[in-house]
Amino acid sequence: MTFNSVRYTALTIAALSFYLGLAICNFGTAQTEVSASKWFENKQGKVRLISATRGIGNGKNIQLGLQFKLKDNWKIYWRTPGDAGYPPQLDWKNSSNLKQTLFTWPAPTRFQVLGFQTIGYKKEVVFPIVATVNNPERSVQLRLALNYLTCDDICIPIKTNLALNLPSDNGTPTEYLDLIRDFASRVPHEGSNDSLKILQVETAGEFKTIDKNVRKGFIRLVIESALPLINPDVFVEGPELAIFSLPQIKLGDDGKKAVMAIPVSEEGGTKIEHTSLRFTITDGQRSITENHLVSTGSPISQPSSHVQISLPFILGLALIGGIILNLMPCVLPVLSIKILSLVAHSGATSTTIRMSFLASSLGILFSFLVIATGLIILKLTGSAVGWGIQFQEPWFIVSL
Numbered sequence: 248m249t250f251n252s253v254r255y256t257a258l259t260i261a262a263l264s265f266y267l268g269l270a271i272c273n274f275g276t277a278q279t280e281v282s283a284s285k286w287f288e289n290k291q292g293k294v295r296l297i298s299a300t301r302g303i304g305n306g307k308n309i310q311l312g313l314q315f316k317l318k319d320n321w322k323i324y325w326r327t328p329g330d331a332g333y334p335p336q337l338d339w340k341n342s343s344n345l346k347q348t349l350f351t352w353p354a355p356t357r358f359q360v361l362g363f364q365t366i367g368y369k370k371e372v373v374f375p376i377v378a379t380v381n382n383p384e385r386s387v388q389l390r391l392a393l394n395y396l397t398c399d400d401i402c403i404p405i406k407t408n409l410a411l412n413l414p415s416d417n418g419t420p421t422e423y424l425d426l427i428r429d430f431a432s433r434v435p436h437e438g439s440n441d442s443l444k445i446l447q448v449e450t451a452g453e454f455k456t457i458d459k460n461v462r463k464g465f466i467r468l469v470i471e472s473a474l475p476l477i478n479p480d481v482f483v484e485g486p487e488l489a490i491f492s493l494p495q496i497k498l499g500d501d502g503k504k505a506v507m508a509i510p511v512s513e514e515g516g517t518k519i520e521h522t523s524l525r526f527t528i529t530d531g532q533r534s535i536t537e538n539h540l541v542s543t544g545s546p547i548s549q550p551s552s553h554v555q556i557s558l559p560f561i562l563g564l565a566l567i568g569g570i571i572l573n574l575m576p577c578v579l580p581v582l583s584i585k586i587l588s589l590v591a592h593s594g595a596t597s598t599t600i601r602m603s604f605l606a607s608s609l610g611i612l613f614s615f616l617v618i619a620t621g622l623i624i625l626k627l628t629g630s631a632v633g634w635g636i637q638f639q640e641p642w643f644i645v646s647l
Contacts, residue, residue: 292317304418452546475502
């Protein structure tokens with residue numbers, strides 16, 4: 248075999264290898280595009296629709312996932328978002344050959360910012376979706392109109408449209424199958440089980456009226472675990488005008504039992520007692536969700552011993568606070584007036600000086616008593632007021 252023929256054969260093999268590799272790469276890319284929509288990207292993160300199979304296959308159900316990847320500190324919300332936010336909203340009405348969808352929620356995380364409690368997800372989350380088609384012998388065209396809120400220091404509402412077409416056959420798994428299954432395993436189990444169960448749900452004494460049409464109290468929730476509890480939490484869903492705050496959790500000696508005191512605020516005609524609420528319990532990777540009727544319970548026991556604070560100690564703290572107050576920037580300009588007042592009394596008798604200081608002290612006490620009396624009268628009329636709230640009133644700021 249001549250050198251030219253060998254060279255020609257080598258070039259032919261190299262060319263065939265190149266085009267074969269290119270075809271394989273293109274095939275892989277095409278398959279990825281078939282089983283996932285395009286990413287919708289922005290500065291806060293990205294979202295897309297993914298499928299566990301390349302087509303509908305033999306049955307009528309398709310396992311899908313709505314995949315979010317969020318930038319650092321950005322979050323989206325659970326179905327009950329807490330004190331602020333709203334959950335993702337999905338509209339499938341423009342889809343073809345789609346009968347219905349079942350959207351499920353992985354167990355969420357609680358976030359606390361400036362006293363506000365929000366519930367949701369950070370970094371990455373996949374919401375498992377079961378889509379049912381009308382006719383498995385026809386392809387399905389999925390058209391999702393998505394509306395969601397993402398928050399960091401600010402909140403940004405986002406709307407987009409995602410599209411995914413799946414053929415009627417080819418039910419082979421895709422690369423997204425394990426990812427969807429992973430997040431599907433994080434969806435709380437329905438009802439108590441041997442691993443985690445709810446033993447008791449009751450009110451912890453009577454609810455107290457705090458303001459007009461506002462009552463506050465506690466729900467006592469007792470849970471039991473087959474394994475020692477790591478970091479238990481509870482998320483409560485109920486009537487719209489019932490607000491549930493961060494629970495106070497007390498673990499048993501063996502760590503397998505916990506008593507949760509959940510602060511509740513009722514507004515309007517809402518009543519928690521003898522109402523069915525939905526509780527989602529999380530502890531590490533374990534979670535359950537269950538409806539429970541709230542029964543009537545005894546008040547939360549208060550500790551028998553408490554620290555006694557003497558009057559001299561309180562007066563000492565008040566004196567220290569008064570001295571510190573004189574060093575505040577807003578008070579410094581007044582110091583010159585105080586010094587001039589002292590200089591003006593330099594030639595006065597001791598009795599005159601004492602009476603002057605006594606008059607100043609009584610004037611301060613009288614002024615604050617007038618302010619306190621006015622606030623008490625306003626509160627008795629049902630107004631929600633407190634010291635400092637006047638600085639939110641523009642006319643008060645203008646008058647200053």
